[in-house]
Amino acid sequence: MNVPRDRCDQDQDKGLPPSDFVETGIRIMKSRTLGALLIGGLVAATAVLASPVAASLGRTSEADSIRFSWSRTTGVNDYLDETWWAVRGHDTPDNFVERLLSIPVGAVARGAGAGFQARVSQGTGLPLPESWSIATAKNSPFITSVYAETPRDLAAVLGFYRTELGKRGWIETVLEPDRAVITFTTPRGPILLRLSRQDDRTIAELSLRRPGIANAGLLPRPGQAKLMLGNTSDAAAVITVADQIIKLPAHAGENLADSDSAAAEIPDSQKIDLPPGRYKVTLKVDGGAAESREFEIAANETRGLLASKDGALVPMRLY
Structure with a gap:
């Protein structure tokens, strides 16, 4: 199937949510003037928090950062394929000035991260745990899935999903404690949750197989x-x-x-x-x-x- 995919950089220029594809790097550069950076950073943070999905600052920082991207591909017969991914970085400032400069930067990154989570939840209907360092999501005719890596321990992440999925009325049907594999029965079909612990992070994968022919x-x-x-x-x-x-x-x-x-x-x-x-x-x-x-x-x-x-x-x- 040949499906059209357009790049809509003009949406960024207008401050609108992207319709097909935007790759955004949120990074804030250190300024020579402390006051100018603090004011600019707070203004930018306010804008991001007001409209996090549309955030596109394109600057850099050594204190905190988030890079995220999403695409939307459409075609005939209601074909729709959406993809999201984000990578978060956290570097420890070396001195008091850098720590002070990182305050507005952190607000921008947190606002962008909240917007990304909202966009993923809206697009997939699946929850994404907070404090993630890497997150990806897919919504296609064949699969709806969310992947996350978080420093939270496995028990905390398992509790998060049980609470969030329970709110939706989804019923836990199968549990394998040794592998933390759970299947939830939902109106959309069976949804599989797989959790594992690796080094200092928990890896969570939530997926729903769909009937499309790939x-x-x-x-x-x-x-x-x-x-x-x-x-x-x-x-x-x-x-x-x-x-x-x-x-x-x-x-x-x-x-x-x-x-x-x-x-x-x-x-x-x-x-x-x-x-x-x-x-x-x-x-x-x-x-x-x-x-x-x-x-x-x-x-x-x-x-x-x-x-x-x-x-x-x-x-x-x-x-």
Whole structure:
């Protein structure tokens, strides 16, 4: 299926929520004048809090930052595919002046983060836990899913989902305590919650399979799992998984999550078929430090892994 996808930078200029695609980096630069930065930062924070979804400041900071992006692809027969992802950064200021300067910056980042959470909840109908460091969401004819990494412990995250999903009247039907896997029965169909603890963070995945027929390029082999790799950064990246090394030029496959057609255009060299299980994945972006994660992927699932502009590995459930 060929589906149109337009870039709407003019929406940013008008201060309107983007209709198709916006990539926004929220970062605030340190100013030579303390007073000017404080005033400017507070004004910017007020604007973000007033309309967080439309926030687009495009500045930088060493104190706190958030980079987020979303896309919307439409086509014939009511085809709709939406994608969101965000990476949060927290750096500790070195001295009193930097800590003071970080106050308005933090307000901007918090406002942008709240707007991102509201946008994800509105688009997917699924909750996103607070204090996340990486968050992604997908709403397509084949899957509705939310992924989050948070420093909160597993028990706290499990309690959050039980409370939030219980408010919706969704009934917990299956529990595997050793793996923190829960299925909720909902009017939309069974929703699967998977929680795991890794190093100093809890990884939460909430997903609802949908009946749409995906492009063959997106589908895993029967009984297998599929990884699709992309690079949104301006530098070359190397991803290592299951003893396979995949080299990705800058921006190779950066749009793989936008639609099933975009995923189908990814070359076979950026696709890996694997037996279901848990895998260690290492990302190395030129000029940055290597980052390693472990991911669990089940049979008949497809997951996208993107190298972000911040050098973070961003996972996303695609099918």
